[in-house]
Amino acid sequence: MAPSFPFQSWQANPLSDWSIPVEKSFVGIVGMGTVGAGVARLLLDHGDRTARHAGRTLWLQHVVVRDVHKKRDVDLPAGVLTDDLDRLLNDRQVSLVALLVGGIEPARTIAVKILESGKDLVTANKALLAEHGPELFDRARDLGRSIAFEAAVAGGIPIITNLAQCLNANKILSVSGILNGTTNYIVSRMDRGQGDFASSLVQAQRLGFAEADPTMDIDGSDAAQKLAILAHLAFGAQVHWADIPRRGIEQLQVDDFRYAQQLGYRIKLIALAELTRSGLQLSVSPMLVKLGTPLAEVQDNFNAIRVVGDAVGPVFFHGQGAGQMPTASAVVADMIDTAVGRTKITFQTLKLWSDTAPSIEIAYPGDARARYYYRLNITDQSNVLAPVSEIMGRYGISIASVFQHDDDRSDSNVVPLVIMTHETTEQNAAAAFREINQLDFVHPAAQRLKVLNSTGG
Numbered sequence: 001m002a003p004s005f006p007f008q009s010w011q012a013n014p015l016s017d018w019s020i021p022v023e024k025s026f027v028g029i030v031g032m033g034t035v036g037a038g039v040a041r042l043l044l045d046h047g048d049r050t051a052r053h054a055g056r057t058l059w060l061q062h063v064v065v066r067d068v069h070k071k072r073d074v075d076l077p078a079g080v081l082t083d084d085l086d087r088l089l090n091d092r093q094v095s096l097v098a099l100l101v102g103g104i105e106p107a108r109t110i111a112v113k114i115l116e117s118g119k120d121l122v123t124a125n126k127a128l129l130a131e132h133g134p135e136l137f138d139r140a141r142d143l144g145r146s147i148a149f150e151a152a153v154a155g156g157i158p159i160i161t162n163l164a165q166c167l168n169a170n171k172i173l174s175v176s177g178i179l180n181g182t183t184n185y186i187v188s189r190m191d192r193g194q195g196d197f198a199s200s201l202v203q204a205q206r207l208g209f210a211e212a213d214p215t216m217d218i219d220g221s222d223a224a225q226k227l228a229i230l231a232h233l234a235f236g237a238q239v240h241w242a243d244i245p246r247r248g249i250e251q252l253q254v255d256d257f258r259y260a261q262q263l264g265y266r267i268k269l270i271a272l273a274e275l276t277r278s279g280l281q282l283s284v285s286p287m288l289v290k291l292g293t294p295l296a297e298v299q300d301n302f303n304a305i306r307v308v309g310d311a312v313g314p315v316f317f318h319g320q321g322a323g324q325m326p327t328a329s330a331v332v333a334d335m336i337d338t339a340v341g342r343t344k345i346t347f348q349t350l351k352l353w354s355d356t357a358p359s360i361e362i363a364y365p366g367d368a369r370a371r372y373y374y375r376l377n378i379t380d381q382s383n384v385l386a387p388v389s390e391i392m393g394r395y396g397i398s399i400a401s402v403f404q405h406d407d408d409r410s411d412s413n414v415v416p417l418v419i420m421t422h423e424t425t426e427q428n429a430a431a432a433f434r435e436i437n438q439l440d441f442v443h444p445a446a447q448r449l450k451v452l453n454s455t456g457g
């Protein structure tokens with residue numbers, strides 16, 4: 001028999017409405033890091049709110065942690081904290097568990113145990129779903145359980161529910177997003193001329209946006225993991241995140257932001273899934289985004305997603321993609337939906353990551369069409385443009401504009417030359433760029449960036 005507590009803290013709140021539900025759903029949490037503490041706080045301090053929305057109290061019965069002696073920034077009712085996972089697993093009253101442990105193991109093993117013990121799972125662990133989603137979803141279906149994961153993509157922005165439910169009268173045409181707050185903070189700062197990549201990364205770490213090891217943020221892997229999940233929901237794409245072509249922001253230079261602005265753009269790390277005639281194009285890369293369009297205006301650590309549906313047209317979501325309370329907001333919403341039974345219905349209907357669900361063709365990345373920005377560092381001498389345009393012409397690339405930035409000439413007479421192209425394929429743009437870089441008057445390190453087209457931005 002699980003212990004019961006005289007009250008959880010919200011019930012001592014004089015503003016709470018005592019007439020609200022007596023029925024309880026007993027819930028557990030595994031992991032009491034930043035997000036776990038936020039979830040506990042919402043359940044304990046604002047349980048009247050969640051009870052009103054769930055039609056029952058979400059009663060926090062067990063919190064499982066590795067070290068019960070560690071200092072935490074939330075007061076848990078006596079008897080709730082334990083380092084014994086089995087206490088939670090064997091408690092038949094508990095019907096759902098929020099798994100708030102990061103990384104792959106032991107999160108994967110614990111997730112399976114939670115499902116096998118007959119409990120529904122709520123998780124914020126994007127890496128776990130990106131690596132083991134198909135296996136976990138199959139297991140949950142076999143066991144008649146559900147998995148909810150709103151917090152795994154874009155933290156507080158309710159994009160999973162919107163794609164999985166609210167927009168499903170549509171054929172989704174594109175999903176373009178800023179899905180990583182760390183990199184958006186860095187590029188926003190570089191765009192404002194406040195620092196280069198290295199100093200902006202240090203500042204992001206100082207402010208607690210970037211991880212101690214920010215590699216997966218910086219190189220686009222984190223955004224690719226999130227895009228793989230969104231692409232599955234929006235298009236049925238069965239793609240492993242590591243197979244999504246991706247490029248990070250570490251090669252960006254402050255000058256590129258300045259030149260992009262002069263051309264009417266901002267540089268953003270964009271995760272893009274776009275339906276084309278040859279299938280679904282997927283990529284994560286820094287792109288030029290037209291100033292004044294919603295994605296270009298997303299600043300600092302914020303995330304945003306633009307979805308275009310054939311019936312609804314463009315829809316835009318903006319908010320905090322990480323952080324304690326935004327992520328906890330999504331986790332608790334999932335806990336409410338699971339307790340009410342909504343998650344199970346959606347989960348069973350959608351057959352997510354099921355082998356039996358139809359899958360969409362993934363397009364060859366080289367076929368993606370866009371305009372391109374080239375920034376070349378050239379020796380300022382005669383007969384430079386002719387060989388460059390000859391190469392571009394050979395690849396069928398039409399030049400839209402050329403601008404030499406004389407103010408940025410180096411002592412050795414090297415000047416930046418910025419070329420904007422008309423629309424071409426990724427394959428041709430890359431091949432021409434490679435050849436241009438072999439010309440003897442072209443110096444390292446040149447830059448090539450894709451332009452997000454107006455339907456994507």
Ligand code: HSE
Pocket residue numbers: 126179180181182183209210211217222321322
């Ligand atoms: N590190 C991520 C970000 C949040 O900066 O957005 C977790 O995916």
